[in-house]
Amino acid sequence: MIACDRFTMGKLPRNTTRRQGEAAAAAPPRDPARIARLAELLAATWPDATCELDHRNAFELLVATILAAQSTDKLVNTVTPALFARWPDATALAAVDQAELEPMVHATGFFRMKAKHVLAMARALVERHGGEVPARMEDLVALPGVARKTANVVLGTCFGIADGVVVDTHVTRLSQRLGLTVHTDPVKIEQDLMAQLPRDQWISFANRLIWHGRRTCFARAPACDRCPLAPLCPAAQVPGHDAAAAPATPARAARAAKPAKPPKPAKPAKPAKTPKPAKPAKPAKPTVKPAGGAKKRGKS
C-alpha cells in the first residue's frame, strides 16, 4: 500500500461554494508572464499548500475524496478516522453491507449514494487491482464514483504524478476570477489550466488556489484588500483598481463573445374586447300571493 506523509489538516478556516451553470464563453487571453507571476505570488503566499483531507495512504485518500463531494474536507476529516479504524483497507471495506456503512458517512451528506460508491469502488479495487489503488488515470476513472478530480487528487498527492489539474469548487471560482478560464465545466477549466501552466506546476498550483480560495478569495466576500494577487486580478474589488485595463473576467468575456440580442418584435395589439351581450332580465317574482292560499295572522 502506498503511504502518504500528509495526515494533519491546516488550521485556517475554509469555505466552499456551489458550482454555477455553464456560460457561453470565449477563450481567455493567454499571457504566460502573468500566469507565471500569479504562480510565484501563490507559491510565496502558500508555500506548504497540500491536500487537507486526512489520510495515511492512497486508499484512505481515495475514500475521503469520494466522501468530500458536496461537503468540506473539515467535515470529512471528522468521519474518516472511525471508518478507517473499522475497515482499514479495500478488502475489509469490500465485505461491508451498505446499511452498515451509511450511518458512518451520514454527516457528509448524500450518504446513500456515497456509501454505494465507496463500497463499489472498494470491491472494484479488490477485483481488478488486488486491493491496491492503481497509479494510472485510466484505471482510476474506471472505478465507481471516481472522476478526474478525485483521480487527480490521488495521483498528485499520493503518487506525485501530474496527469492533470485538480479542479474543485475553489479552483473553478479562482480560475474564473483570475481570468484563466471562461468556463464553468471542470473538464474545460482543467484543459485551460493545463495549457497555460508548465506540467511541474499542475499539482502545486491547484493546491495553492484551493488554499487561497479557503483563506482569502472567499466565494461571497473575497478579501481583495489583503490579497497579494489583486494587482493581477481582473475581479479585484479594491479602491483604484482599473477593472477596464485588467484582463477580461469570464463574465465580461462571455458577454463580449455573445452577439447582441435582436430586439423582440412588438406584440400585436390585442383586439378590443367586444362587450358581452346583456343577460335577459329575469321575470319579476310575484309579490302578492294568490288570495285563496293566504293565511290570516293574529287571534281569531
Ligand code: SF4
Ligand atoms: S483580488 Fe480578490 S477576487 Fe482576485 S484573487 Fe484576490 S481575493 Fe480573489
